[in-house]
Amino acid sequence: MQITKRHLIFLEEAKRAFIENPHYETYRNEENNLIALRRGEDRDCIEIYKLSGRVGFFAQMMADV
Template sequence: MNQITKEALLFLEKAKKGFEENKEWTTYRDEEENFIALRTGMFEDCITVYELSNPVGIFTEQLTRQNNKVIDYDDYGRLKEIEKTMNELRYYLNKDSHFTSLNELYLYIKDTLNELERK
């Protein structure tokens, strides 16, 4: 392990702020790209910092392609909004529900999704 430098500690503080503000991030790099931070630990409460040297190369298409779905952050944000709306709906359904039918609930959900799509 290398000696811990002041530059590394300053980067750690930036990474900590980035991870705190973005709970879904698992890696962090800053503009200088001298370091990379990984969110680690059983409770994802640790940060491992690596110092980067000059890249050797980018080796594309070396592995069998996986058909994982990729979500962009805009879609992720919309999904989080939908999740929030669903949690609100659960709340309304658990208390004295003002929905008289499933159709009424469906229309409410549809209207909410349409509003989200317009944003």
């Protein structure tokens, strides 16, 4: 799987959603074909999946809460 610009744009969109809504654990795009999961012991990581499979695991994306 290749990470595309569309995936990175969604990563930033999900990051904003998690910052604005600290209780969110998941976030989906409007097309409902990508989902972001808040992960990690410190909840500072974002893992993205396509409905057809995983896009990537992005470590330490979120500031400490």
